[in-house]
Each structure stands twice: as C-alpha cells, then as structure tokens.
Amino acid sequence: MAQVRSKKATRVPKTRATRTASGASKPRSGPAPSGAGRRPAPYGTGRRRWTMLFAEGNATMRDLLGGKGAGLAEMSRIGLPVPPGFTITTEACLEYYRRSRQFPAGLMDEVRQKMRLLEERTGKRFGDATKPLLVSVRSGAKFSMPGMMDTVLNLGLNKTTVEGLARASGDARFAYDSYRRFMQMFGNVVLGLKHELFEDILLAAKRARGVTQDTELSAGDLGALTEEYRRLVRERAGQAFPEDPWQQLEMAIHAVFESWNNPRAITYRNFNKIPHDLGTAVNVQTMVFGNLGPTSGTGVAFTRDPATGEKKVYGEYLLNAQGEDVVAGIRTPKPIGELVRDLPQAYRQFMDVCALLEKHYRDVQDVEFTIEHGTLYLLQTRSGKRTGQAAVKIAVDMVHEKLITKEEALLRAEPASLEQLLHPRLDPDAPRRVVGKGLAASPGAASGAIVFDADEAVKLATQRKVILARPETNPDDIHGLVAAQGVLTSRGGMTSHAAIVARGMGKPAVVGAESLRIDEEAGQLAAGDVVIHQGDVITIDGSTGEVILGEVPVIEPSLAGEIEELLRWADQVRTLGVRANADYPRDARKALEFGAEGIGLCRTEHMFMEAERLPIMQQMIMAATEGERRAALDRLLLFQKEDFKGIFREMGNRPVIIRLLDPPLHEFLPRMEDLLVEVTEMRARGETDGLQEKEALLRRVQMLHEFNPMLGLRGCRLGILYPEINEMQVRAILLAAVEVKRDEGIDVIPEVMIPLVGHPNELQFVHQQLVTVAAQIVKEAGVSVRYLFGTMIEIPRACLVADQIAEIAEFFSFGTNDLTQTIFGFSRDDAQAKFLNQYLEKGILTDDPFQVLDRSGVGKLMEMGARLGKKVRADLEVGICGEHGGDPSSVEFCHQIGLDYVSCSPFRVPIARLAAAQARLKEKTATAKDI
Numbered sequence: 001m002a003q004v005r006s007k008k009a010t011r012v013p014k015t016r017a018t019r020t021a022s023g024a025s026k027p028r029s030g031p032a033p034s035g036a037g038r039r040p041a042p043y044g045t046g047r048r049r050w051t052m053l054f055a056e057g058n059a060t061m062r063d064l065l066g067g068k069g070a071g072l073a074e075m076s077r078i079g080l081p082v083p084p085g086f087t088i089t090t091e092a093c094l095e096y097y098r099r100s101r102q103f104p105a106g107l108m109d110e111v112r113q114k115m116r117l118l119e120e121r122t123g124k125r126f127g128d129a130t131k132p133l134l135v136s137v138r139s140g141a142k143f144s145m146p147g148m149m150d151t152v153l154n155l156g157l158n159k160t161t162v163e164g165l166a167r168a169s170g171d172a173r174f175a176y177d178s179y180r181r182f183m184q185m186f187g188n189v190v191l192g193l194k195h196e197l198f199e200d201i202l203l204a205a206k207r208a209r210g211v212t213q214d215t216e217l218s219a220g221d222l223g224a225l226t227e228e229y230r231r232l233v234r235e236r237a238g239q240a241f242p243e244d245p246w247q248q249l250e251m252a253i254h255a256v257f258e259s260w261n262n263p264r265a266i267t268y269r270n271f272n273k274i275p276h277d278l279g280t281a282v283n284v285q286t287m288v289f290g291n292l293g294p295t296s297g298t299g300v301a302f303t304r305d306p307a308t309g310e311k312k313v314y315g316e317y318l319l320n321a322q323g324e325d326v327v328a329g330i331r332t333p334k335p336i337g338e339l340v341r342d343l344p345q346a347y348r349q350f351m352d353v354c355a356l357l358e359k360h361y362r363d364v365q366d367v368e369f370t371i372e373h374g375t376l377y378l379l380q381t382r383s384g385k386r387t388g389q390a391a392v393k394i395a396v397d398m399v400h401e402k403l404i405t406k407e408e409a410l411l412r413a414e415p416a417s418l419e420q421l422l423h424p425r426l427d428p429d430a431p432r433r434v435v436g437k438g439l440a441a442s443p444g445a446a447s448g449a450i451v452f453d454a455d456e457a458v459k460l461a462t463q464r465k466v467i468l469a470r471p472e473t474n475p476d477d478i479h480g481l482v483a484a485q486g487v488l489t490s491r492g493g494m495t496s497h498a499a500i501v502a503r504g505m506g507k508p509a510v511v512g513a514e515s516l517r518i519d520e521e522a523g524q525l526a527a528g529d530v531v532i533h534q535g536d537v538i539t540i541d542g543s544t545g546e547v548i549l550g551e552v553p554v555i556e557p558s559l560a561g562e563i564e565e566l567l568r569w570a571d572q573v574r575t576l577g578v579r580a581n582a583d584y585p586r587d588a589r590k591a592l593e594f595g596a597e598g599i600g601l602c603r604t605e606h607m608f609m610e611a612e613r614l615p616i617m618q619q620m621i622m623a624a625t626e627g628e629r630r631a632a633l634d635r636l637l638l639f640q641k642e643d644f645k646g647i648f649r650e651m652g653n654r655p656v657i658i659r660l661l662d663p664p665l666h667e668f669l670p671r672m673e674d675l676l677v678e679v680t681e682m683r684a685r686g687e688t689d690g691l692q693e694k695e696a697l698l699r700r701v702q703m704l705h706e707f708n709p710m711l712g713l714r715g716c717r718l719g720i721l722y723p724e725i726n727e728m729q730v731r732a733i734l735l736a737a738v739e740v741k742r743d744e745g746i747d748v749i750p751e752v753m754i755p756l757v758g759h760p761n762e763l764q765f766v767h768q769q770l771v772t773v774a775a776q777i778v779k780e781a782g783v784s785v786r787y788l789f790g791t792m793i794e795i796p797r798a799c800l801v802a803d804q805i806a807e808i809a810e811f812f813s814f815g816t817n818d819l820t821q822t823i824f825g826f827s828r829d830d831a832q833a834k835f836l837n838q839y840l841e842k843g844i845l846t847d848d849p850f851q852v853l854d855r856s857g858v859g860k861l862m863e864m865g866a867r868l869g870k871k872v873r874a875d876l877e878v879g880i881c882g883e884h885g886g887d888p889s890s891v892e893f894c895h896q897i898g899l900d901y902v903s904c905s906p907f908r909v910p911i912a913r914l915a916a917a918q919a920r921l922k923e924k925t926a927t928a929k930d931i
Contacts (some may be wrong), residue, residue, distance in 0.1 A: 050092040051110040053117065054085050054285075059361075064089050066281030068140025071381040078360065080353060081377050084121045085135070085285030086114040088253060090142065093279030096257050108250060114284070115249075122286055127245040131168050132161035134178070134287040137252040139259055141280040144366075144382050145268050150189040150259035152252045153322060154182035154287060156245040162226075166219075174292050176222035177214075181291075181322060183229040183241065186248065190255040191237045195474070201228045215320060249284070256282045264478040270840070271482050271505065273847075288377045290370040291322050295343065298323045298370045301336050301350070303358040306366075306386040306503055307443055307494075309393030309562075313354050315367075316493040323368060323379065326493070332512045333493045346371045357381055362403050363412070364394055387443055387503050388417035396562040406569045407921055413566060415888040415915040417506060421563055422594075422907050426541055426552050433549040435527035435538075438488070438513030440545040441499035446486030446508045447539040447551040450532055452520045454480025460535075467538055469525055471518050473498040481505065486540050488547060490516045508542030516547065559594060559910065567595060567910055570917035576894060577901030578912045579655070581881060583607065585646035591906040595913055598655035599647065600813065600903020601753075601881035604729060605663050607643050608636070617668050622700055626724060633728040640729060644736035648748040657751040657813060657881070657903075658733055659792060660726050664714040666704040675701055710821065715756025715792075719766045726754075730770045734777040737785045751788040753813055758795035760804040767808050792881070794818035799865035806869035806876055813903075814862050816882030816890075820849050823858050851883070853890035863897040870898075879903055888915035895919035 057065050057073030065073060069087035076082045088111070095104040115133075119125050124133035134156040157165065157179045166175035184198040205225050206212060217225070233241045242248050259265060260280045269276055290298030300323075301315020316333035318325050319342060326333050339347040350369060353376070357365045366384035370377050386394065395409035404412070426432075426445045448465035451457045457468045457480035468484040470477065472491045481487055481501055486508035489498045493512055502509035517526040523534035530549065532538060539548040559567065579600030580591030584607075588599060608617045613636065620632035647656060666672075675698045682691050706712035719726040733750050740746040752770065757763045767789055778785050791798070791805060794815030798805060802812070821828050826836075828850050839845045853859055866878045879901035884890035886908025894902050895916060904912050 048106075049089075049110065050095075050104055050107045051086050051088050051114050053114065054082060054087070057087065062142050063278075064091065064281075066090055066140035066142055066283075067144050067382050068138065068380055069281045069283050072283065072285070072379075074360075075357075075378055075381055078356075080356075081375075083286040083288050083377050083379070084118055085283060086118070087140070088282040088284070090279040090281045093257050093260060093281065097279070101258075103250075103254070111249070111253070111284070112246075118286055126156055126249075127161065129160045129164045132156055132164045132245075134161075134165070135249070136283075136285050136287055137249065137256060138283045138285070139256045139280045140283050141260070141274075142278050143272075143274050144385065145265060145272075145274070150256050150262070151324065152182070152185045152189050152255070153324065154178045155186070155248050155252055157182045158243040158245065158248075160243075161245070169292065171292065172219035173222065174289065176219050176226065177217075177291055178289065178322075180222050180225050180229065181324075183226055183233075185324070186252070187229065187233055187237070187241070189259070190251050191233060191239075193233065193236050197232060197236065198229060201225065201232065253282050253284075256280065264476055267478045267482060268501075271478075276843070285379070288370045288372045288379075289322070290318075290372065291320050292372060294319055295374045296320060296370075296372050297339075297343070298326060298368075299333065299336065299339070300326050300366065300368050301354065302384045302386075303354045303365045303367070304384075304390070304394055306364070306384050306390055307440065309386070309390035309397065311397060313351060314494065323370060326496070332491055332514060343371060343374060346374055346376045349376050353378065359403070362398070362408075385500055385503050388414070388419065388421050388506060389443055391417050392421065392566050393562045396565050407573070409566065410570055410573065410914065410917050411921055413914060415891075415911045415918065418563070418910050418914060419506065419908070421559075422557050422910065425543065425554060425557060426539070427555045430553045432539075432546075432552050434546050435530050435532070435549050436513045436516045436547040438490075438510040438516075438545045438547065439494055439499070440541070440543055441494055441496075441511045442502040442507060442509035443543040444486070444506070444508035445539060445541050445543070445552070445554060447537060448485045449535050450488075450525065450538050451480075451484075451534055452518065452523055452525075454478075454483075456480075456534075458483045467540060469518055469538075470498070471520070472496065473501070481507070486510075486542065488513065488516075488538075488540050490514060490518050502542075508540055510540045510542060510545050510547055513545070513547055556590075563910070567913050570913045571595070574895075574913065574916035574920050576891070576899065576916040576919065577879070578909055578916060579657075579879065579901050579903040580906045580909050581885075581903055582647065582906060584643070585650050587906055588647050588650035591909060592650065594906055594909040596906065596909045597901070598657075599651060600657055600879055600885070600901060602647060602656060602658045603662070604640065604658060605661055605667075607640060608661075608668060613639050614668065620725075621665050621668060621704075622697065629722070630724050630728075633724055637728050637732045637735075640732035641736045641739075644733055644750075645740055648736060648740045648746055648750075649744065651748065653747050653749070655749055655751055657753050657790075657811075658729075659753040659755055660729050661718060662715050662755040664704070664706060664709045664712055665718070666701060666706070666709065669697065669701050669704070672698070672701045672705055710818070710827065716754050716762050716766050717756065719754070719769075720762065723766075723769050726766060726770060727773050730773050731777060734774050734785065734787065735781075737787065738777065738781040738783045741785060742781070742783045749786050749788065751790060751811060753790050753792050753811075754809075755792040755815070756794060756818075757791045757805065758797040760801060760808060763791055763805055763808050788877075790877070793862075793865050794822070796823055796861055799861035799868075802865035802868040803872045806872040809869075809876075810873070811877035812865065812869050812879075814865070814878075814880040814882070814899075816853060816858065816862075816880050816884045817850065819861070819882075820854060820858050823861065824849060824854070847889075852887055853884045853893055855893050859893055859897070866897055866899060877901075883908075886912050888918070891915035892919040892922070895923070 054072045054076040058077050059070050059074035062070045065087045072082055092104055092107055115126050119133055124131045126133045134154050136153045137155055138151045162175050162179045166172040187193045188195045230241050290296045297317050297319040298321050299315055299317025301313055304311050305314040315336040317339055318333045364384040365381045368380035391413055395413050398404045399406055399409045448467040450469050451460055451466050452469055454477040457466050460466050461483035465485045467486050468480045469488040472489050487498050487502050489511045490513050496511055499509055499511050525532040537551050539552045577597050579598040580596035581601040582588040582591050582599050583603050616632055616635050620629050623629040679694050679698050737748050737750050754766050788810040790809045790811030792815045793812050869876045878899050881903040885902035886904030891902050891912050902912050
C-alpha cells in the first residue's frame, strides 16, 4: 500500500475548512487564536517539540496538553489501564494558525515517530493488511468543552485493513461495523458532509432488512453500507474516500485543529467566557473496542451524582457499542449499577478506579471507559461538570471528608452557579397535567413555547421564552440551548450531550423521555393521545423529570443545608460588605433571608408608580403653582412614610440607603405618542368630554419632552428646580425613622442619597436645603436619630472632583449602570438592542460592560473617585449599587480597590457573598507569594 512519506508539512486539501460542496458545510470561520501571532515557547530538551507520549506528561501540563491529554498522561503515570497514545500540543495548534493553517515544520515527522512507538507497544502496524493498528483522533482543549470539537474513531481502516481486522478479531461484523462508523465520522468531521446524509443511508439499509437497530445488521449489510458511503463521498465531496491511513491521519489532525474555530465551539466559549486564544491539543490513541460483542461495552460515569452531589458513582453504559453512542444519545444507555450483573469483574474494577481518581484529584471526576472482552480501559478523566446544587454539596461534603479545606471549598464553588439554587421551583400544590416523564438531568423548572429546531429557538427566543425539544441534541444545537430556558429530549441518558451541556449552563433538562414521540418535520410532540404543536407552552421539571402541559406556578427558594454552611464560611473570610437593592419591605425581607447586611439602594420612584399613588404623582407634575404641587406632595408623603417604616422594620439597625427621586418627570406621565393619537382621534370624533384635560396633559408632556432624557432634567437637577419634591421625601424618611425609634425601639440610621451629582456646587445647594429640613424634624420630634447625607457617583466628572464632593458628602455610592453609559457614551437599551452583541461577537469587547464592570475605563475612574474621596474624609463609606454588585468579576474588582461594600438584587446576594470571600482568599494567596 502506498504511504505518504513527504518530509514537508503541507496543507491538506479538500477538508471541511477548505472546500464546499452540495451537502457539505460552509467554510468555518472564527477568531484565530491570538497566540497564533507569537512563536510557541520550546520545552523539554530545549528544542521545539510538537508531540508528547502520554507516559511523558502529567496533570500539571493542561496548558500544553489540554485537559484530555493531561488527564490521560496522569492516569498513565499512576498506573491505570490507559491505551497507549500521544498528544499533539496546543502549541502546535497555535503555530498552525500562525502559519495560515499549515502544519508546523516537522510535525508529521514527529507523528510518524510516535506512531512507530505505538506499533512497538501494541505489536500491530498502522496500515498493515493482517494486524492493523487503529487509532482515535480527538480534540482536547485546556478547558473542557463537551461535544463542541471533533473526534474520529477507528482511523486506519480501508478496504484492505478491514479484512485484516476481521481475520484478527475473528468477527467480520465487528470489523465492518467499525469501518462504517469510521467512514461516517470521517465524512462528517473531516470532509464536512452532513451527519444526516449518512444516517439516511443507514436508515434505508435497516428498512430494507426490516430491522430497527444497528446491531441487527449483518457483516454483509454493513459491508454494502460502506460502499454506499463511498458513493456518497464521491458525489457530495467530489473526491474519493481516502484509502491511505497516513493521509487519513494527516487530514484528521488538520480537521481537529480547525474544529477549535467551528461555530459551536465559538458559541460555547462565548457562553462560558473561555478565551479564544488557547488552541486545542490533539490526542492520538490506540483504539480499544467496545463493539466486540456482549462482553464489551463503553460508558461514561461521574464519581458523584452531577445533578445532586450525592456520593455515589453515577453514570451509564452500553454493551456492544463505541463511546460516541453513549454521549450522542442515539440509544438510551443502562444505569452504571446494572454493569455489576453484565460484567461483574469490570464493574468492581471500575468502582475502584473511580474511588482512586477522586481521591487523587480531590475532586469529582467525569470518567470515560471502554471494556474490550471484559478488560477495562480508561479513555478520559476530567473534572466533572455539575449543577450549582451539586457543586455546593460536593464542596461541603469534601470538607467534612477532609479531602479539601474550607478555603479550597470556597475557591472551588462557582459564584454564578449559585444562581441555580436560587431559581424558583414548581409549586407542589399547583394543579398540573403530566404528559410524560424522562430522566431528571439538570434541576430547576422552566416553562416556554416548545420548539423543535435550534435555529427556530434562537429566533423565537427574542419574543418569548422557549423550550427546545429534540429526539436528541448534538453539538450543532448549542446556539439553541443557549437561547432556550430548558431542553427536553426523547432519547439519551444522564451523560448525553443535552444533559452535560444543560448542567454546565445551569438550565433545566429532561432527557430520555421515551414515551414522547417528537416529529421534527411536522413540528409536533405526541404524548399518548395529546399532541403538542410548535408554539404551545409546556413546563419541564429538571428535578423530577416531569413534562407538563401548560405553565405551572413557581415558589421562591430559600437558603438551607450545604449552601447555608458554605456561605457561613464565606462570611468568616470576606472583608467586603454585601448589601441589597430593595424598594419595598418584601424585597428587604428577601434580602435578609439571603444574608444582606443592609440596603445599598432603595429607589423611591418605584413607590410612586403604584396604582393609588400614580394619579397623585401626576397631579403634582401637572400643578400650575408651587402650592398645588405641595398639596399633592403632602398626600404622597403619607404613602412614602409608611413605605420607609416598613423597610426600617425589616432592616432593624442595619444601614438603609434611600435615593431621592432620580428619573425625569415625564416617566410618570403617558407616552407623548399615545396621547397625541388619543387627542387627534377625540377631535376627529367630535368628543368634548375630557378633551380639555387630555390636551392639557399633552401640552405638559410636550413641555417635559427631552431629546436625551438620560442626561436631562433628572436627579439632583430636579431637586434644584423643584426643591419641594426632595423636601417631602426627606421629611418622610426622617418621620419614619423617628416613629419606628419612638414607637418600636428600632434605632435605624437612614442614609439619604442625592443622585446624579456632577459638580460639588449642585450637592452643596441641595444638601443645605435638606439638612435644614432633617434637623427641624428631629428637633420637633424630640427623638435623637442619626442620619447621613451622601451622593451617587454616576457622572465621570464626579469621579474627577471626588475630593471636593467628599467635603460635603458622608458616603459615596457608585451608580455603575449610568457611570458605564456616560463613560462609554452608550445608551444601554439601544446598545444592547442594536450593536453590543456584534461588538462581543467581533471581539471588540470581551464582556458586556453593563454586566461585567469595565475595569480599565469605568474601574479606573471608580478607583480614582474612591481614593480622592477617602483622602479628604477618612471615614467616607464607599460602595456600588448597580447590578455589577452581583457579578463575581466586578465584586472582585471592588474588593481590590478597597470599597466598603457592594449592593445588588436580593437574589444575587449569595453570589456576591461567595465572590467577596474568593476575592479575599485570592488576595491572601497573592500576598503570600510576594512574601
């Protein structure tokens, strides 16, 4: 057989990345790794090497070998049964991109050398007609990306070697089954032909034989199938299926490098904030076969339950199958516990391996294995993806088991994943019509319109919540999973693609609901005699596996058990305070349940929007004189005072920051466009009843209209032009504080925040008025109440003159939402609707600055403002009150620049508590290293 011996590394033609054909994928594009612009560093002996045997590496080499390669190397090092192989390093991938998608010089020479070593280890030869060596070629980046990049199994088979494999194994059916699998994967991954094209041919072959399972096809059937695949490749790819094993290997390596930038990998990295400049390693490993009959099989298992955290091995397996069969979800596998009956010796050995790996790594492991004629082989170990609930339980349990320390548990828990524990759950008392049940693959409940296609999920998700329902998901569905509230499949198990990815995303998932019949083409799901059409609303419960018709009410969560214990540890470590944004007593109550230490922002304008108050607020705005305005404000004062008393009762002696009226007045009036239409129609119909009032309202709205209201008459500017509004609010705050102290013994310290200050003279003007009002109320009441006046720093100029502002203000609170808008020059709503996603996709911005604090711009001004303010007033209290207060990265930055607290929505308080503890622990680690 001819073999490719060229010493020169050349670009392999006609792979999925370099050609298009009918039925083939379009050229893949994406951000090339930034590392492609630099030369890789040498390692080992000092000369540049592109490959390493598994036996040469270890677990610390993830950057170089990727997660999969490092895991294989470590398992080899500690003596576990790993089929021999080698890793092509991430540096080779970066060099590949640097060389405009050409292999690094010498790469294939090294690959050939390593293949010779595999031949020596196995006693087989690559491309040999009698005893062929077959290998798998699998991607493996530093961070786990389940199913997002590409794999080819059984590489090395052709018309000649398949006969050799049949003779060597004594099983022609196994040989041709392996061959058709190889052709199908190679055709899809390397040649870019759609997976469905091969599946259609396979389905036709089964129908022709009158069977339903792949395993029911004979060796002759499978041999004929390979000829059909060969014809498909010629017609659709415009080339013959490659027969030369060395060419197959070279093309497969090229395809795996290219898979780093396939659309699903890019989508996954964007969602999980994985850098695009890491590249992927390629693992070439001797094949072991789980499809050799009833004493062979393949499976995936977690050393603890990835959904609940329960301490038991949790996984699935299939007999007479190859690895991709389990994760692809095409067949629903058996629970791992049943392996003890099928293959007891392999089961016991695997349980021992799981215990050893978990103890060795001191973390939950996701283990992939194959059993060949009763002999166990390990193909992968990696840190197991888990739900937020499981992550917390596992971390706390491992502390009690003395596997890890409390500090390690805190650092290991992912703050954002706590949000899953705080999701509402289905009301157990609510009526429900259960139409099906599957495996509870990822906890939480979700309701939405059912859709059967990932593209349709993305489209419809812009209008309403959706549930993605598929027979099974595959990696190309990733964008639909991102868009959907939850996922439902009729096939697949707990380790299927849908289950793993949903758990990683924190989205509810029900998989393997085999009683449901999903018809993608018709756009409907049949559950017994119930037919659910696309767009109908369903609910899935990822904690029970139930599929429910319609929307089911939910109830709010609470903190208990392991999460409460973990957060107690966090509170013992952190030095950054955590408060909550709360506008009503019920919000304050929830904030305390979640561990808030005070209220960092109470927005008083929300109190005016309630039905019985809005008409009074509108009367105040429409008033022609100051006297009329004050009369309306006096009525509002009673409402405001009761609101504040309710919040003070909930918070006790904890700090409560109350922001005075901030939005422009037109927000409390009807929209100008709606009024204009209404008045025009009334005039056209000749209606006079109420017309004068509508016309007067329209004139007032037109007078208040602004071209850029965000930077218009609002905040402290309103208080300067209409001081009676601020005076009423301060009167309500102080009267409430006086009354709860006098009547209920609650010694509250209200902190009054004056918004949108950009010049110290603005603050001085408003402050003088309000201090007088406050002092008068306290004096008249004869009750001593301590109060503070401060300001919201949300204008860039305020950061620059913070030292002057601090001479007046007793506290600062950075309003990071508006500060981000004014620093970037972005209108938040317009930016997020029109162009911000494009900025993120094109790599102009790495994060949405309204979700993750922009450290180099907004952060720099915050640091300056805090430093200047504390220089003038040493006891100045400084915090933030935008939604950034619940983002872990932003919380870490606030700790770094020495803020006193962060404030966020009540449901994000636990996230902020954990993130603040992690920031402190990271700081201690960095300080220790410096010493």
